Amino acid sequence: xxxIPKSHxxxxxxFIREKLVDGFDxxxxxKEGLLAHGRGEAFDYLLGEKTRNAAKKAIKAAAAQIxxxxxxxxxxxxxxxxxxxxxxVKLAKTTKAKIEVNLFYANEKRxxxxxKTLKKKWS
Numbered sequence: 185x186x187x188i189p190k191s192h193x194x195x196x197x198x199f200i201r202e203k204l205v206d207g208f209d210x211x212x213x214x215k216e217g218l219l220a221h222g223r224g225e226a227f228d229y230l231l232g233e234k235t236r237n238a239a240k241k242a243i244k245a246a247a248a249q250i251x252x253x254x255x256x257x258x259x260x261x262x263x264x265x266x267x268x269x270x271x272x273v274k275l276a277k278t279t280k281a282k283i284e285v286n287l288f289y290a291n292e293k294r295x296x297x298x299x300k301t302l303k304k305k306w307s
Contacts (some may be wrong), residue, residue, distance in 0.1 A: 207267070213299050216289050217262050283302060
């Protein structure tokens, strides 16, 4: 359970961090994944934590590619498995896409943990 008050100005960001640390503790996230997220947060601070128009267009283009693909595949890493496994499974089911686990810092134990987490959300 989170100790972060919802009134905290950075509550959403801190909640995401908490989920990633929990994902690390459960063997989903690599320590390098925690660092990568931190770098991303630094850009959020610089950009004012707004989704830019170019990013919104990229999101729409990616969604169109998934919908138009004959054999769509969603590539998942440990951070995604820790942050939004239910949403990834829903996206895969909705679009009839396969899910692949694609790890830069790969090891079989993490891969199995990620697969197990996603399979729990499949039912």
